[in-house]
Amino acid sequence: MFCSKCGSNLAPGSAFCQVCGTAAPASSVLPATLPEGSLAPAAAAPVSPHWLPPATRAFAGFWLRVVACLIDKMLLGAVLGAIFVPVFLLGGFGAALQSMATHDQQPDPAAIFAFASSIALFVGASVLAGWLYYAYFESSEWQGTVGKKVMNLVVTDLVGNRVTFGRASGRYFSRFITNLIPLGIGYILAGITEKKQALHDMIASCLVLRS
Secondary structure, three states, X not given: OEOOOOOOEOOOOOOEOOOOOOXXXXXXXXXOOOOOOOOOOOOOOOOOOOOOOOOOOEEOOHHHHHHHHHHHHHHHHHHHHHHHHXXXXXXXHHHHHHHHHOOOOOOOHHHHHHXXXXXXXXXXXXXXXXXXXXXXXXXXXXXXXXXXXXXXXXXXXXXXXXXXXXXXXXXXXXXXHHHHOHHHHHHHHHHHOOOOOOHHHHHHXXXXXXX
16 A cells, blocks of 8 residues: 555555655554454344244233133124114014924924024124124234224234235134134144144234234
8 A cells, every 4th residue: 555645655554654644545544453351343133033023022822812802702792683683573583483483383484494594694694794803903003803902912914014904804714714623722722832823823824912
């Protein structure tokens, strides 16, 4: 390295030219050695594995999820009951049931059809209402149903992001598979797996976290 003013040879690590006193180029100045015992600059924070939740959140416990589920079931049951009980009464459901229970005469086929249709309507409406309820709220800004909101829980994808309506729908319908597992084992997995996931969470690639 040479001085830019007088052309003299600069000694390695020199800050100034020894002949004319001109400041040496920055590239010729070697970095200072850290004093013994001093700490080196902190390295960049390690990136967490992709399946871990954000540092400010923890996986939701099994019993918190149970309480949230009970709140949601009671809320949905109250709404469906308020809608369907008057419909059944006004639609002659009680009369059809009484006709089927009469033993001294043959059941009226129309009453049997009305009874079966009412049950099918109630089941279908329950599935539809549950789907819209869970999928809408879990994909909304709340990131969870009313029960989860009360218990400060949120549903996210595997990196802690808000889920789409499609993913929330897949999570809801995956519950039917969870329900097929005997003894509730599909739900119990939420208390024993590493990421606290029930079976439907695993299928939909979702997490339930504490907000």
